[in-house]
Structures are given as C-alpha cells and as structure tokens.
Amino acid sequence: MSSIVLFGPPGAGKGTQAERIMISTGLPQVSTGDMLRAAVKEQTPTGLEAKGYMEAGQLVPDSIIIELIRQRIKLPDAIDGVMFDGFPRTIPQAEALAEITDVTHVIAIEVPDEKIVERICGRYSCSNCGLVFHETFNPVPESGCTCGNFEEKRRADDNQDTVLSRLSAYHEQTSPLAEWYDNLGIFHRIDGDRAIDLISTDILEALGN
Secondary structure, three states, X not given: OEEEEEEOOOOXXXXXXXXXXXXXXXXXXXEHHHHHHHHHHHOOHHHHHHHHHHHOOOOOOHHHHHHHHHHHOOOHHHOOOOEEEOOOOOHHHHHHHHOOOEEEEEEEEEOOHHHHHHHHHOEEEEOOOOOEEEOOOEOOOOOXXXXXXXXXXXXXXXXXXXXXXXXXXXXXXXXXXXXXXHHOOOEEEEEOOOOHHHHHHHHHHHOOO
16 A cells, blocks of 8 residues: 655645645545544444544544544545544654555645735635625626625635634644655655646656556
8 A cells, every 4th residue: 555645735736736636546535534524423432532532622532543544544434444534633643644655746835925815815615605705816706606696705724814824833843754755765856836637637647547
C-alpha cells in the first residue's frame, strides 16, 4: 500500500486538485476531521473515546487519530492506498503515519500569502442557491444570479486578520514537515498561483501519472 499526502493553505485550491488526483489515481480522499465526525456519529469505541476529548474542549490525541487511520486504510477502497488531506500536521504524526502506511509522495500547493488573502477576502456567495462568486475573478453577472434571486452572503471569518492568522498557523505547522519530507526525497512543491489545469498537470507529473 502506498499513500499520498496533500498540503495546501486555505484558499489554495486544494479541494479542486484533490478531486482531480482522486480521479486520476483512484485513491480515496481521507480527512481526519471527516473520520472523527463519522466515528463519533457511529459511536464506535474509538469514536466514543474521541468524543470525550472533544466535549471537554481538548485536542484529540495523536494515538486516536492514528487508530482511526489504521481502521480506515483496511477498508476495500483503500487497498492500493489513500490520499491524506490535511494530515499529518506535525512530525510526530508523520512518524506515526509512516509506521502504518508507505507515504510515497507529498504534494504541497504553494500560493503567496497576499494572493490567498485576496482570494478569500474577495469571495462571497448567494444565500439562496449557494453559488460562490468573487469580487475580482468571478463577480455576479449584470443579469444576476442563475437562481434569479441573489442575496449576498459572506463568511464572518473571511477577513484579513483571520486569514493571516490561519496562514501563520499553517506555515508554523507545515514548515518543519516540509523539511522532514524533503529529506526523504518525496516532497514536491507545486506553484498554485496559476491556471487550474497547469497546476493539475504538474501534480500528476510529480505523482508519475
């Protein structure tokens, strides 16, 4: 079994590229957040253990996260590996992950912070139909939203201070990991400030697809 790790700051287009990687490789996307919510909902032993920490406002220990991953990669769709989305976040997590699956490629989609701020702070949506727009790149057309009843909605955390804080946390977490994986010769930096198709081409080339 071999697996992929996908990194990217908020607003880097990671979701779009994750979809394309899954289509090209056939590997399922694994998000620890999704796994935690599912385990808690299903009231599995690991989920109930995690729930106790979550309800107490504490971080779920790495040992529980790794156990969830261990269970996930045993499922039939993961027989050839998985694509980890946003995990690991620390070197100890990466070391623990290496003990249960062979990570062969680490993809980091990189976009300058100022571009991320521009992308996130300029986005808004239609509260009626959910379509997403952007002040610069994709504004609501003069004819209005396709639903015919546009009402602007913006996320409260789509502001510069919040975005810069999230970016700072991201860089603090991923910088040591980038060096750690780079030393293993499996780290690939991808310029994410380009057309979507160009980014996809470079990612798939790095993956050998």
